Amino acid sequence: MIARTIDPSEAWLAEVSTHWLAAKRAWGDGKALIERPGRELASGVRELLVAQQRAAHHLPYRLLIDNVPPLATLYVEQDSSEEVGRNSPGEMGLGPRPVQDVMHLHRNLLLTADAGGGKSTVQYHFTAESADWWLTPDARATLAPPCGWVVPVRVRATAIASSVLAEAVAETVHAELHEYLDVRIDQALFREPPGAGIRWLLLVDGLDEILDVDQRARVITALARRLEEPENAYRFLVASRPLGEVELGPLRMAGAVHYKLQPFTAKQLNTFAGSWFRARSGSGDPDRFIQSIEHARLNAVVTLPLLATIAAIVYEETGDGELPTSRAGLYREFFRYLLDVRQSYFQARRKLLENLSDYRHGGRLADWLFENISDLLESMAVSHILSRDDFGAETDRLWHQAVNWTVANAPHPVGDIPRWKEYVRSLLIGTGVVRLVGDALEFVHRSFAEYLAGGWMVSEWLGDGLTRLAIRRVIDQLGRESVRGSVFFALGRWLEEGGGIHEPAPLLHELIKSKGVELFGITASLRAAFSTRPDRSWINRRKSASPRYGSAGRAIAVKARTPPAQSRP
Structure with missing residues (x-):
């Protein structure tokens, strides 16, 4: 089309x-x-x-x-x-x-x-x-x-x-x-x-x-x-x-x-930035926000309204006016804000500790649940994204899956704590990643689940790098429309975690040869997934360990951002 x-x-x-x-x-x-x-x-x-x-x-x-x-x-x-x-x-x-x-x-x-x-x-x-x-x-x-x-x-x-x-x-x-x-x-x-x-x-x-x-x-x-x-x-x-x-x-x-x-034009993005920072007085300057977007080369990413909103939130929280340099990095910092910075979430934690303190192992279980909330959310996301069942087929399937995960992984039995299920649900809602709609939990936005499931894919599929088995698995999953968004996040997160030394070229070459994937339709998304560069702090750490990293790392990062000519539509 x-x-x-x-x-x-x-x-x-x-x-x-x-x-x-x-x-x-x-x-x-x-x-x-x-x-x-x-x-x-x-x-x-x-x-x-x-x-x-x-x-x-x-x-x-x-x-x-x-x-x-x-x-x-x-x-x-x-x-x-x-x-x-x-x-x-x-x-x-x-x-x-x-x-x-x-x-x-x-x-x-x-x-x-x-x-x-x-x-x-x-x-x-x-x-x-x-x-x-x-x-x-x-x-x-x-x-x-x-x-x-x-x-x-x-x-x-x-x-x-x-x-x-x-x-x-x-x-x-x-x-x-x-x-x-x-x-x-x-x-x-x-x-x-x-x-x-x-x-x-x-x-x-x-x-x-x-x-x-x-x-x-x-x-x-x-x-x-x-x-x-x-x-x-x-x-x-x-x-x-x-x-x-x-x-x-x-x-x-x-x-x-x-x-x-259509995505935001440059003018519409400027309008959004002006409205956002005027409404949240003292939180930032719209012109500097736009400059940060340009510096991080996120112009194409933040043309989507949700990502422009996430970028504004991340910008407010960075303090130094710098933004991550990829879509995966933007989501990473946004989740860090939700789970490590946001005050309302910490208030929920204190409330849970108060409620569980009178029960045996209650305080330890509360601490464990907070420390492992990211793993719990990832497990829920994997179930939601990779399952072939309809999300609405069972009443509040996400909640049941979350409770079952805590029962299986908690360091102490949870059966002695009344209303444990309700406590788990309240804490999940407090993260801002999921919400209550009617009587059921759902992810606030499907892309949140895709980002989390992408992290699981990195560890399970790409832990040993782009092996032949990993490449075949990625290509097969790209052929599934329902999980494709998570695969793109996985590729972006894999590149981010590699700090510029991960090389996507073998995957791109196999994609070109593969007839099972509609390459023309996903090329733009692949470019977005591969449009990343290593975080500056990571580069500085690597430079101190190896003086030769600087130029080599930058060369690899540039290559990662530029797919082979024959992969372009």
Whole structure:
């Protein structure tokens, strides 16, 4: 797939479309105008909107830092580009445009982006802006809704996998908004339109998080059938990591227009930096933050909104204004902040010590759990990433897996401590790596699990270097979409831990020869994984041990950053 672009000779068409789109937004969605939608909403919708408005004050990943700025303060509107595929040959695109504008052009959308690319944040922004509009009488009197005549509501794809649609929506609403709701919202609300001439805009999130390929195919087929029903109560925006044209084909065939969410431009990154450091007064200077990104050569990495946020947090904590020089290094420092620096986590530790101090071996078990929390999280991540089972197949599988790990590895029996399971869960939530959604634990972001599982892969697969067996194992796993992100992290972490002396060339040469991996599709990610250089502190230590290391190490690092010419697309 390639992004549609505008031919210079057809610039007039883009200009006309821009004026037409502005008029369309001013007067509202064309079909909605024909239906003459009312302004009154069905009973129960207002309660949903109030909860969405309350939740809008928080980022989706609000556990990452204390005193997080509101989403409305930090949100930077990203562009999207329509994707050209087999289902739309010969059509001419009109160039990148904001997703919110695109909602006025098409009834149903398929929105893809890489991990951390902003898919969920866009959806949360839609629900917040729509809630503000519907709850503001003055705006409703003069303007059209920001997303058209719809009421956006999120629904998790993993919920659709195990429930009928209305039930899945209600389940997601309860899981994500229960702390903001005054009353529980019944699934019956989502079986009918939210008002006369108004539809629900179902924001389907995490399609790629259904790890079982057959089950994911069934969900895609079920969604495609809904898309084909012209008179139902729904419009759809389905968000996912890229899964391939064949797998997503049924959605396109059913009329969903495929757009790719674009990463931050340099201007948008500057806007984000300014908003972040203004909101967190005294935490840093946005211009120096951008300079640090350029110095560390992270410009391409931090174009993803989640990674820009992580970079800002790491920058605040470094004190010297220096950032790691790779994506793996950025995650390493971020996890160090979560588990070694963040004050709220240490408060949780003190609380656990107080609660367990009266039990036999209680204090030792509390200390052991804190000292081994990284190993526990890694074990959970490996189970989550490498398992072929669907994440939602068992109620709170992560929690059960975590408790079983502590029972098997604790230095003293835990059976004599009442509520040990609850203590383990509370501590895990306190790390900021996992969160409680409804009654189940899940990783705050899938990339967190991928990073942790990548560490296990380094020790288990690459402990003896890039042997023939290791290379074959890596290539085989790159062929699995569900674990590919962890493999990229493993390669990046392997290079980081080698401090510049690990050589990736044998793997790259084998990848080129391998016909089992879609090399063209993963080349950019491989470059990101190999774009690293040894930490300065590590170089200084090596220099003191061997005066010849400096030039040799730099030469190897440069070679690691530059894949062989024939590996480039």
